Amino acid sequence: MQIVSKVREPLVTGGKTYKDITEDVCRPVEGNPSMGWFAGMGLSLVLLLAGGYYLGDLLWSGIGRWGLNKTVQWAWDITNFVWWVGIGHAGTLISAVLLLFRQKWRTSINRAAEAMTIFAVICAAIWPVVHMGRPWIGGIWALPLPNTYGSLWVNFNSPLLWDVFAISTYFSVSLVFWFIGLVPDFATIRDRAIKPVPRLIYGMLSMGFNGSAKTWMHYEAVSLILAGLSTPLVLSVHTIVSMDFATSVIPGWHTTIFPPYFVAGAIFSGFAMVLTLMLVTRKLYKLEDYITMEHIEMMSLVVTITGSVVGIAYITEFVIAWYSGVEYEQYAFVNRMTGQYWWAYWSMMACNVISPQVFYVKKLRTNIPFIFFISIVVNIGMWFERFVIIVTSLHRDYLPSSWLYFHPTIYDVMCYVFTFGLFFTLFLAFAKYFPVVNMAEVKSVLKDSDSKVYKSRRTISNEVVPEADRVPVDL
C-alpha cells in the first residue's frame, strides 16, 4: 500500500510497491528495445555519420573550412561549446543542489539528467579541442606537462587554462557521482539477470555491491559530500567559462555580470533540455508514474524563474553599458539590438525572456506537447544568446575598416549536427542499457517516515486509513 500526503502531490503515483519500481525500471534494460528506440537510434546515427563526415574532413583540411574570418575569429565553435556546457549543468544541479536542499522530487529524474550532463560535456569538449587546429597534440598543449622544447609551461594566469581544469574536473567528478549512483541499481539488475553474460557484465559494473547497512552508511556520506563538492563546481565551471569573455577588453564581453548571468543561463537551458529528454523518455518507457506531472511542473517553474533571471541580466547589461559612459560599450549594445544581427538578438529575447513566462499559467505548464515545444524554443533561444554575445561583439571592432559579417559554412552546420548525433546516440544507448530512473532513491522516498506528515495520511484511493492500520513510525 502506498501512502500519500494530504497536503502534497505524491512523488510516485499509481500505488506502486517496491517490487513495481524494480520491475518498471528494469523492464527496458532486460527486454528488447521498442520500435521508437530503434527509430530514435537510427536518426541519431544518421546525424552522427553525416556530421562525422564533415568533421573528419575538417580535421583533415583544417579549420579554414569554418566560416570564421579575421574579425569574427570565434563564432559557432565557441557558441556551441558554451551552449553544450550550459546544457550539462542541469544534471548536476538536479542531483547535487536539490539533494542538498532535500528536494525529494529529484529522485526520479536525477539519473537521466546526470547522464545528460556527461554527454553534453563530451559534446562541449569537442569544440575547443577541434578549434585548436591540431587536436591530436591539443592535450599536450593544454595540460601542464613538461614538453620537449625546454621548460615551457601552460599559462596559469589565463582563463582559457582555467577552463581546461574546470571542464575536465567537472566531467570527471560528474562521472564519479553518476557511477556511484548507478552501483546499487546495477546490483539489482545483476541479481535479476537470468543469462550469464548480463549477470557477469552487470556484476562487474556493480562492483560486488550487496546493500549491507555499513556500505549504505558510507555510500550516503559519499553521495552527500560529492553533492556538496559538485554544487560549487557547477557554479565555478560556468563562471570560468564566462571569464573567457569577461577578462578580455572587447566591448560587450568585459562585464562583471557575466558569471551569475552565465550560470543562470546554464540552469535555464539545462532544465529545458532535461524537460525535452524527460518528456520523451517517460512516454517511450511508460514512466508516467515516476516522472509525474508534478515533476514536469516543477521543472517548468525552474525554467520560468531562470528565464526571468536571464531577462533581468539582459536589461542590466544595457543599463550598465549606458551608465559606464564608454561609447564603445554603448555602441556594442545598441548594435546588438538594431545592427546587422538584430534578428539574432530579437530571437534571443523572444525565446528566452518572453516564451518561458507562459508557465505562470497552470493550464500551460501541465500541457505536455506545449511544454515540449517551449523547451525546444528555450534551447534555441539560449543558442542565440551565446551567438549574440560572441559574434555581435566581434563583428564590429575598434577599426571600422575591419568590420565584417559572419556567414557559417556547411562545415559549421554539420559539425554542430555531429554533436547532436553524438549526444542522442549516447543518450539512447544509456536509456537501453542503464536504468533510467534511480531505483534505490525512488524506493527510499516511496514511504516517507516523517511522523508529523505521516499521521495525517490517506491511501491513494483517498480513503482515510484507520488508526489501527497505520504503521507506527516513532522510532
Add this chain to the structure above:
Amino acid sequence: MEKNTNYLVGVFGDQDVLVKAVKALRKKGVKIYEVFTPYPVHFLEDALGYKRSWMPRAAFGFGALGTTCAILLQSWIMGFDWPMIIGGKGFIAIPDFVPITFELTVLFSAFGMAGSFFVSQDLKPHKVPQIFDRRQSDDKHIMAIDLATNSLSEDELKALLQEVGAEEVNNKSFTEKEKKASFLEYVVDLFTKGVTDSARELKG
C-alpha cells in the same frame, strides 16, 4: 570436508519494523551479522550501533592535499621554473591561482573519497558478492544472524525473529569454498552451471 558457515536469515518487508526489530534483538543480546536493504534505511546504522562514517574526513584530507599540490605546482612553474610577466601580473599571482586551486581541491577530494569508499568497502569489479537472499536488492530487507557467534539456539533465534516481525525466517549457509571463491571460478560456474533458480523466482 568443506566447512560451512550457517546463517539465519530474517526477511522484513517494512523499514520501520526492521529498525525496531534490530533494536529489540540487540537489546536481547543477539549479535546481528549484517542487515541488507535495497535502499538506504535511515536510523538503521544507529540501531546497529555503527560509528559515524569517516568519509567526510577522507574528503577533507584529500581536498587539503589537492589544495597544497595546486598551489605548489602553480607557484613553482610560474614563479621559478619559467617566470614570465603576463599582462603586468606578478610571477606568483595568487588571485589568478584561485580557480585552478579550487578545481584541483575538488578533484582530489572527490576522487580520493570515492576511492576510499570503494577500497574500504571492498568493492571491485571482480568481487564475488555474497548474496543472502536475492530479494535484498529488490523489495525486502534481510537480516543475517551468524549462528556460530550467538549463544542462543537456532530455534530460539527463529522464534525471536518471528516475534519482532520477520515475514520469513530462512537458513543460508556458505561453504568455505563459496566464501573464498575466486572471480575466475565464479565466471566458470556462471557459464557451466548457469544462473541459480532464485533469480528466476525473483522475476516471477
